Each structure stands twice: as structure tokens, then as C-alpha cells.
Amino acid sequence: MTKQLDGLMQNDFQLSVHHIRRALRANRPEATVATLVQPDVVERTTFAQTADRVDRLARVLGRLGIEQGDRVGTFAWNNQRHFELYFAIPCVGAVLHTLNIRLFEEQLTYIVGHAEDKVIFVDDSLVPALEKLAPSLGTVRNYVVMGDGEAGSLPNALRYEELMEEVGEGGFDYPEIDERQAAALCYTSGTTGNPKGVLYSHRSISLHSTATMFRDGLGLSRGDKVLAVVPMFHANAWGLPHGAALAGADLVLPDRHLGAAPLAGLIGSEGPTLMGCVPTIFSDLLRFADEHPSVDLSSLTNATCGGSAVPRQLMKEYEERHRVNIFQAWGMTETSPVATFCRPLERTAEGPREHDDAYWDERAKQGRPLPWVELRLIDDDGREVPWDGESTGEIQVRGPWIAKRYFREEGDTEKFDGEWLRTGDIAAVDEHANVQISDRAKDVIKSGGEWISSVELENELMAHPDVVEAAVIAKPDERWAERPLCCVVLRESCDTSADDLVEHLRPRVAKWWLPDEFAFVEEIPKTSVGKFDKKVLRSRLAEGALEGRVLVS
Ligand code: AMP
Numbered sequence: 001m002t003k004q005l006d007g008l009m010q011n012d013f014q015l016s017v018h019h020i021r022r023a024l025r026a027n028r029p030e031a032t033v034a035t036l037v038q039p040d041v042v043e044r045t046t047f048a049q050t051a052d053r054v055d056r057l058a059r060v061l062g063r064l065g066i067e068q069g070d071r072v073g074t075f076a077w078n079n080q081r082h083f084e085l086y087f088a089i090p091c092v093g094a095v096l097h098t099l100n101i102r103l104f105e106e107q108l109t110y111i112v113g114h115a116e117d118k119v120i121f122v123d124d125s126l127v128p129a130l131e132k133l134a135p136s137l138g139t140v141r142n143y144v145v146m147g148d149g150e151a152g153s154l155p156n157a158l159r160y161e162e163l164m165e166e167v168g169e170g171g172f173d174y175p176e177i178d179e180r181q182a183a184a185l186c187y188t189s190g191t192t193g194n195p196k197g198v199l200y201s202h203r204s205i206s207l208h209s210t211a212t213m214f215r216d217g218l219g220l221s222r223g224d225k226v227l228a229v230v231p232m233f234h235a236n237a238w239g240l241p242h243g244a245a246l247a248g249a250d251l252v253l254p255d256r257h258l259g260a261a262p263l264a265g266l267i268g269s270e271g272p273t274l275m276g277c278v279p280t281i282f283s284d285l286l287r288f289a290d291e292h293p294s295v296d297l298s299s300l301t302n303a304t305c306g307g308s309a310v311p312r313q314l315m316k317e318y319e320e321r322h323r324v325n326i327f328q329a330w331g332m333t334e335t336s337p338v339a340t341f342c343r344p345l346e347r348t349a350e351g352p353r354e355h356d357d358a359y360w361d362e363r364a365k366q367g368r369p370l371p372w373v374e375l376r377l378i379d380d381d382g383r384e385v386p387w388d389g390e391s392t393g394e395i396q397v398r399g400p401w402i403a404k405r406y407f408r409e410e411g412d413t414e415k416f417d418g419e420w421l422r423t424g425d426i427a428a429v430d431e432h433a434n435v436q437i438s439d440r441a442k443d444v445i446k447s448g449g450e451w452i453s454s455v456e457l458e459n460e461l462m463a464h465p466d467v468v469e470a471a472v473i474a475k476p477d478e479r480w481a482e483r484p485l486c487c488v489v490l491r492e493s494c495d496t497s498a499d500d501l502v503e504h505l506r507p508r509v510a511k512w513w514l515p516d517e518f519a520f521v522e523e524i525p526k527t528s529v530g531k532f533d534k535k536v537l538r539s540r541l542a543e544g545a546l547e548g549r550v551l552v553s
């Protein structure tokens with residue numbers, strides 16, 4: 001047997017967040033983090049100052065008794081302190097657990113308990129939302145309030161700036177990190193059942209951050225100013241904070257000011273070149289800019305949109321009316337999240353490419369897999385589907401920043417097929433490897449970037465005495481990307497209305513889950529094994545053949 005000959009490179013150099021942290025000082029120490037602390041007040045620090053504060057924060061974590069592997073929660077907007085936590089927590093060997101502030105109370109309680117968070121860092125503006133839950137968060141020893149606002153009834157509350165003051169200035173002796181160690185944790189509710197924890201490693205974050213700089217991907221560079229609107233509690237804000245640190249790009253963070261007016265003001269005053277957010281925010285901003293001719297968005301030469309399908313018209317209108325380029329990315333919490341990116345070639349052999357219909361057809365797709373991401377399409381019979389631009393199958397992906405299992409869900413095999421992640425997204429891929437998503441196999445609806453469980457809505461509806469059957473499907477929506485449409489079979493000769501059903505749901509689900517439309521049908525189509533056949537309902541909806549549709553008044 002021949003013996004393996006090892007390469008003589010520094011194969012043991014660990015790909016860890018330490019390197020990204022060191023880049024804060026080494027790359028462009030003068031780069032700035034600008035946080036919109038009030039609708040018209042921006043606070044600024046440099047990367048060098050941030051690195052100093054990260055060292056202090058690392059010492060604070062030690063004082064709080066945080067040890068290797070401990071989970072430390074954050075309940076925060078996109079701002080300077082959250083950015084500091086992004087580095088200090090993983091670099092002391094603990095796990096940054098970003099809590100989605102928009103989840104329901106029961107989901108948050110479940111997640112904090114499942115992760116066993118020891119400490120939660122909370123923005124003062126979010127204390128009222130968290131204090132209600134605190135009595136049910138048994139694993140949490142301390143809450144650390146960020147900002148000058150009240151700590152409310154949070155037990156064992158400490159204050160961020162006081163702790164930073166107490167530990168004083170000076171460096172920190174960081175532990176060595178094995179690149180396989182967990183660095184961050186983010187739960188997704190985009191599955192059925194309880195939310196699932198995606199546990200990112202130092203290695204996956206390092207490689208995904210590097211990928212933010214691929215020119216055929218987000219294309220982040222040292223010359224960029226990055227406005228991260230996508231929440232830092234959602235899949236590491238698409239890698240933008242780490243990517244900006246690694247590249248030496250300036251960072252702009254909107255905190256809680258996510259309305260079109262403050263965002264337009266921030267874009268006008270800071271002049272970001274790159275911005276990442278979901279289509280809903282881009283369309284609000286477009287409407288605002290159209291109504292206020294003084295708004296100037298033209299600094300955004302390289303914006304990224306994703307989280308839901310990005311309407312072609314939205315990208316086109318931005319380009320034609322505001323000279324803003326928005327490129328589409330696809331991915332999910334489980335894929336760190338960026339897996340494909342759509343950046344069509346701008347030149348042909350004959351010269352610059354015209355932005356004609358064919359070009360826009362391509363721009364409307366989800367794009368090509370990034371280097372290191374491998375993708376295949378699998379049909380219902382488990383066979384691989386050809387890349388012919390027409391045949392569809394479920395997207396499965398593998399690669400160094402793709403999840404291989406959920407946290408503490410050993411037996412979960414449904415989402416993973418060997419080394420492949422089953423995404424639940426149905427797509428066709430053309431011969432140039434461009435992915436086009438057409439449907440979702442999963443029973444979930446994505447509204448304004450957040451998940452609505454159709455199963456839960458169905459259960460609540462079927463708990464109504466007059467409802468015989470209920471199947472909830474996603475209806476395309478210009479503003480929210482998708483909204484729930486409830487197909488309901490009522491008991492014979494009852495006069496329950498759509499409004500009655502909404503009143504029934506109101507105390508049972510989050511406000512933004514409440515449907516705006518029902519379809520009262522004679523029966524719900526079923527599959528051969530008697531399950532609701534939502535594919536049939538979806539195609540009836542698409543063909544305009546879904547009977548009995550009424551809007552909620
Ligand atoms: P999340 O884990 O919450 O980030 O959601 C991931 C899901 O969002 C994917 O599985 C898709 O269903 C959907 N998604 C993300 N980006 C896109 C996109 N560009 N086009 C269509 N759907 C998308």
C-alpha cells in the first residue's frame with residue numbers, strides 16, 4: 001500500500017473567529033461602525049476601538065463565569081454592542097446564541113431552555129419584551145442590559161457599560177480555538193414542529209465570511225460601506241458583520257429604526273454601497289423614495305436581497321429609477337445562509353450586455369451555487385433531476401458552511417440525506433447552473449422574512465366548532481412576499497364568516513399570522529394517502545380556479 005504524502009503547508013492553522021477579530025486591528029483599524037441610535041443620531045466607533053472593547057468584553061464574560069461551550073444569548077437589534085458580542089463570545093470559546101426577537105413567547109421560552117443559555121444580553125429597548133418571559137427562563141443566571149434604559153423586572157440584571165467600566169482597559173489572553181468548535185447558534189422556525197438549532201462552527205463562519213468577498217457572490221470589498229439591515233439575530237445577518245470585519249469595510253447598523261424614512265435618511269447621510277435585506281423592506285423603501293423625490297439611494301451600487309423570492313419588477317424599478325443594483329441571494333439558516341447568488345455576466349463576446357428581457361429573466365433567478373457549495377435536485381422518487389431548466393426537484397446542498405445536523409436532535413433524519421441537507425425548496429436548474437425556485441415542499445409560509453406555520457393555523461382553525469377541514473397555503477403577496485390563505489370547509493348550513501374565524505384566531509396566534517383571506521371550499525383535495533393535497537390547492541390558486549375566496553373585512 002502506498003503511504004499518503006502530506007502537503008507541507010500550515011494545515012493546522014485554525015480557521016477561527018480569532019482571525020476575523022484580529023482583522024479588526026490589522027486590516028483597516030480606521031474603518032467605522034456607525035449605529036443609528038436615534039432616527040437622526042448616528043454614533044460612530046472605529047474597528048480599532050471596537051477591538052479594544054471586544055477585549056474588555058471578553059474579560060466581562062469571564063467575570064460572569066462564562067466557560068468554554070456555554071451558550072450566551074443576545075436579544076438585540078443591529079448595533080455596536082451586538083457587533084462586539086459577535087466577536088467576544090466565540091473568541092472566549094463560548095457560543096453566541098442570537099435570539100429572534102420576533103418569535104412568540106412560547107417559542108422563545110422553548111429555545112432558551114433547549115439551548116440552556118446562561119446569560120442573556122438584552123437591548124434596553126427590548127427589555128419590556130423579555131421581562132415577561134424571564135420567569136420561565138430557568139437556565140439564565142444573569143441579564144445584561146445594553147443602553148441606559150430601565151432593567152424593569154429582569155432578575156439579576158447587570159449593566160453592560162458598568163461591567164465594561166469595572167474590568168477596565170487592557171488586552172485579553174484568549175484561549176486557543178479548534179476550528180471545529182461551536183461559535184454561534186441560531187434557531188430556525190422554518191421547519192415543522194419545534195424550532196431547530198443550527199450550530200455554526202468557527203470553521204464554517206470563517207469560510208462563509210470569506211465567501212462574502214467572492215466577486216460572483218455578495219462581492220464585499222475593503223472599499224465598501226455595508227448597511228446590514230437584515231437582523232443580526234437571523235443567520236448572522238447573512239455574514240455581513242463578519243465579512244465587513246474581515247474585508248475592512250465600513251459598517252452601518254440601523255438598530256431598531258427599520259422604517260423607510262429613517263433608512264432612507266441613513267442611506268442619504270452615510271452613503272452605503274452595499275445593503276442586505278428582505279424584499280419587503282426594499283419595496284417599502286422604493287415606495288418612500290418615489291413619494292419623496294429628495295431621497296437619494298444611488299450610493300447602493302451593490303445591494304443584496306433574499307430571504308424570499310425577489311420580484312423582478314422590484315429590481316428593475318430600482319435600477320431604472322434610482323440607479324440602484326439589487327442582486328438576489330438564496331439560502332437558509334442551515335446554510336449560514338448564503339448558498340447561491342445571482343450575478344449575471346455583464347459582458348458577452350460582442351461587448352457590454354444589454355439589460356433586455358433575457359437578462360432580467362436571469363436576474364430573477366436565485367443564481368448559481370457559490371464555490372464550495374454543491375447542489376443537486378432530487379425528485380419525489382429519490383432520483384436526481386437533470387439540469388435542463390425545466391425539470392424540478394428538491395434542492396439538496398452540501399459544503400463546509402452547510403449544517404449536517406441540528407443541535408440536540410440526534411434522531412432527526414428527515415432534513416438530512418447522508419451528507420446532503422434537504423432544503424425543502426423545489427427548483428429547476430438550467431444548464432448554466434442557475435437555480436430557479438418554484439415552490440416549497442415544507443408546510444410553512446414566509447411573510448416579511450418571518451415564518452408562519454400553516455400547520456398551527458390549521459389546528460387552531462379546526463378547533464372551531466363550525467370548521468370541518470382547514471388547509472392553509474401561501475398566497476403570493478407584493479408587500480410581504482407570502483401571506484396565509486386559509487381554505488376552509490364549513491359544517492353544513494352554518495353561517496360562520498371569515499371575520500368570525502379571524503376573531504377565533506386572534507387570541508390564539510401572533511397578530512401578524514392572522515389571515516387576510518379565506519377560501520370557503522366544498523372539500524379539500526386529498527392525496528392517495530388521504531393527506532391534504534396542497535399542491536392541488538396551490539395550482540388552483542395560481543390558475544385563478546380556487547372557489548369561494550373572500551377577503552377579511
Ligand atoms: P430562513 O432559514 O428563515 O433564512 O429561510 C430560508 C428559506 O427562505 C429558504 O428555504 C427559502 O424557502 C426561502 N428563501 C430564501 N431566499 C430566497 C430566495 N432568494 N428566493 C426564494 N426563496 C428564498
